[in-house]
Amino acid sequence: MTLIIINVIDIKVEVLNIFWVAFNKEDVFYMQNIKFDEQKPIKTPFYYGWVVLLIAALGLFFSGPGQTYSVSIFIDHYIDKFNWSRSLISSFYSIATLISGLILTFVGKYIDKLGQRKMTTVVSILFGLACIWMSFVFNPLMIFIGFFLLRLLGQGSMTLLPQTLIPHWFKQKRGLALSLLGMGGVISSSLLPPLNNWLIYTYGLNFAWRFWAFLLIIFMAPIGWYFIRNRPENIGLKLDGVKDDEYISKISPRVHISESPWTLKQSMKAKSFWFMNYCGVVSALVNTGLTFHMVSIVHNIGYSPGFAAYILSITAIIKFPFTFIAGWLLDRSKVHIVKGINFIILSGAIILLLRADNKITLIIYALVHGTFMAFDAVSTGVVWPNYFGRKNLGSIRGFAMTAIVLGSALGPLPFGIAYDYFGSYKEIMIGILILPLIAIFASLFSSPPKYKLFKS
Numbered sequence: 001m002t003l004i005i006i007n008v009i010d011i012k013v014e015v016l017n018i019f020w021v022a023f024n025k026e027d028v029f030y031m032q033n034i035k036f037d038e039q040k041p042i043k044t045p046f047y048y049g050w051v052v053l054l055i056a057a058l059g060l061f062f063s064g065p066g067q068t069y070s071v072s073i074f075i076d077h078y079i080d081k082f083n084w085s086r087s088l089i090s091s092f093y094s095i096a097t098l099i100s101g102l103i104l105t106f107v108g109k110y111i112d113k114l115g116q117r118k119m120t121t122v123v124s125i126l127f128g129l130a131c132i133w134m135s136f137v138f139n140p141l142m143i144f145i146g147f148f149l150l151r152l153l154g155q156g157s158m159t160l161l162p163q164t165l166i167p168h169w170f171k172q173k174r175g176l177a178l179s180l181l182g183m184g185g186v187i188s189s190s191l192l193p194p195l196n197n198w199l200i201y202t203y204g205l206n207f208a209w210r211f212w213a214f215l216l217i218i219f220m221a222p223i224g225w226y227f228i229r230n231r232p233e234n235i236g237l238k239l240d241g242v243k244d245d246e247y248i249s250k251i252s253p254r255v256h257i258s259e260s261p262w263t264l265k266q267s268m269k270a271k272s273f274w275f276m277n278y279c280g281v282v283s284a285l286v287n288t289g290l291t292f293h294m295v296s297i298v299h300n301i302g303y304s305p306g307f308a309a310y311i312l313s314i315t316a317i318i319k320f321p322f323t324f325i326a327g328w329l330l331d332r333s334k335v336h337i338v339k340g341i342n343f344i345i346l347s348g349a350i351i352l353l354l355r356a357d358n359k360i361t362l363i364i365y366a367l368v369h370g371t372f373m374a375f376d377a378v379s380t381g382v383v384w385p386n387y388f389g390r391k392n393l394g395s396i397r398g399f400a401m402t403a404i405v406l407g408s409a410l411g412p413l414p415f416g417i418a419y420d421y422f423g424s425y426k427e428i429m430i431g432i433l434i435l436p437l438i439a440i441f442a443s444l445f446s447s448p449p450k451y452k453l454f455k456s
Contacts, residue, residue, distance in 0.1 A: 040235050041226050047241030048229070049169035053177055055227045056162035057184030059120055062220045064188035065131055065212040066154015068291045068408065069312050071147075073196040076295050076305065077205055078143065086296070090416030092140065093292065094409045096147035097155075101405030104156045108164070108398015116165040120224035123161065127153040128216035135209035151405065159185075160401045164394045167385035168231050171239050171257060178381040179327025185377060186323055190316035193309040256334075260451035262388040264395040270449035272336070275442040276383055277403040279339060282439045283376050284407030286346065286432055290353070290369075292412040297425050301356060311366045318370030319377075326378035335383045340443035342375040346436045354429050380404075387448050 040048055064070050071093070079089060111119050130149035137143045162181055170177035199208035229235050267273045290297070291312065298308035330338060349369040356362050384397050418428035 040229075048235065048237060049177075049232060049241060052169055052228060053166060053180055055224060056165050057181050059124075059158055059162045059220065059224060060181060060184030061188040062124065062127075062216055063154050063158035063185070064192045065209075065216075066127065066150040066156075066158065067189070067192075068155070068288045068412075069189045069316070070192040070196055071150065072292050072294060072312070073193055073200065073305075073309060074205065074208075075292065077200060078137075081205075082140075084140070085420065086293075087413075087416045087420045088140070089143070090292070090412040092144045093147050094411070094413040096144055097151045097288075097405055097409035100148055100152035100156055101402045101409055103152060104160065104402040104405055105395070105398045107152075107157050107160060108394040108396070108401065110394075111161065111164055111398070112392060112394035115230035116161050117225065117228040117230055119157070120161050120228055121221050123153055123157045124216050124221035124224055127158060128213040128221070130154070131209045131213035131216065135206040135213070151408070155408065156401060156405055160394075160398060163381050163401075164397050165228070165230070166381075167390055167393060169239065172242075173240065173331065174257070174385065175327040175329070175331035175378065175382055177327075179323045179330075179378050181381070182323045182327075182374070182377045183320070186316055186319040186374070188316075189319070190313050193312040193316075197306065197309045256448035257386050258389045258448070258451065260389050261391040262396065262451065263392050264399055266451075267388050267396050267399075267449075270387075272387060272446040272449050275446040276336075276339075276387075277400055278442050279343070279439045279446075280380060280400055280404045281407035281410075282343075282435045283346070283380075284404040285411040286350070286436065287373065287411070288408040289411030289415045289428075289432070290350075293415045293419070293425065296419065297353070298362065300424060301358075301362070303359070303362075307359070307362075311362055314363060314366035315370040315373065318367050319374040322371050322374035323378060326375045330378055330382050334447075335379050335386060336443050336446040336448075338375060339379050339383070339446070340440050342372055342379065343436045343439040343443060345372045345375070347433060347440075350429055350433050350436070354426060 042051070044051060075089060078084065079086060107119075126149075130146065130153055133142070133149060134146040137146055162184070163178075166177050166181050167174060196208055199211060232239055232241070294312055295305045295308040298311060299305065326338075345368060349365055349372055352361060352365040352368060356365055380400075384400055385393055388396050414432075415425060415428050418431075419425055422428075
């Protein structure tokens, strides 16, 4: 209890310091670089960044209740319980995701100002309260509000926070670090679909949501506050825990890593900024659309919701080895080339699902799609700090996250409308196939931008 009181006082003092700076009309960018006297919460014989990485991966794991692979397990239960149409609930999910996505750019700016430590603590608590809200849903308005909170706090903020934290701690092993970070998401997407399915059938919808609320508020929030530090400099360390001159010859010459102080406005002048955002939209749209309706897609082929959860788990499990492979490769290769090849893989996954009429084909689809998702997650985490530096990463990554969430918002709705109209998903899958084909070329033409061309 004493430790809790001390931490609360510490938070209040830091917040007062921030407001003091603001009201005394200091340069707003000073707020981004405020350093408080911090110490390591624990002494480690190794670089403390690895501890931060572990907690960041845990945060990514706990984004799960707001991710589509988790929410999708609840969807058919809501449709059956309240007798809602698939188009209606898809519309709610899409609109809620769309609105939440528009806010994420501002979330990114607050991350730059307040730091990941405070934001992780606050967002975890709010996300837990959102899960409690979902446990009381009984009408369309409530589920719409719940979807909005889940997508803003879970899929959006809880994903954005670790992805902006880790590039501040790692440079020469950034691909490896981000692949290890991705393990949090991989474990989450592997575990949550079958776990949610079991919780719902064993204890009911309401208990399943309260289970995640308890873990977020009682476990994730205090763990994030106690262990996370925003920058290695805040505790007297240097990036990667090594001296600056040790970076020489350790980074592959094929890997572009910018240390230029790109702003969001400057980044928007680069062609690659928009091409990579397009790729993010396509990936999110396709992945969310397929995952959200996977129970229904698998049911149409003739299999149970349990097998649909099994397919989602296979997709996640295959990400384990390929996430490490992606990290290793991206520390040695050009990220835009890797992305271009990866969208060829996504196109193949859609074609497989179109032709699926048995369990074997569905399992092969899950393996191929999981491979794409592994490379997509790591390459997206790498491209933004490598292309545009770390100084304003929260704002830049926040904008990119907005694009990704907008893609997620657009995904479920056309699938739901197409199913209600055609009675199947084949037509919409044929239609969306054009998007990853375009993304192949968008990726290949997204070479690293030159900062000198965009100085303001």
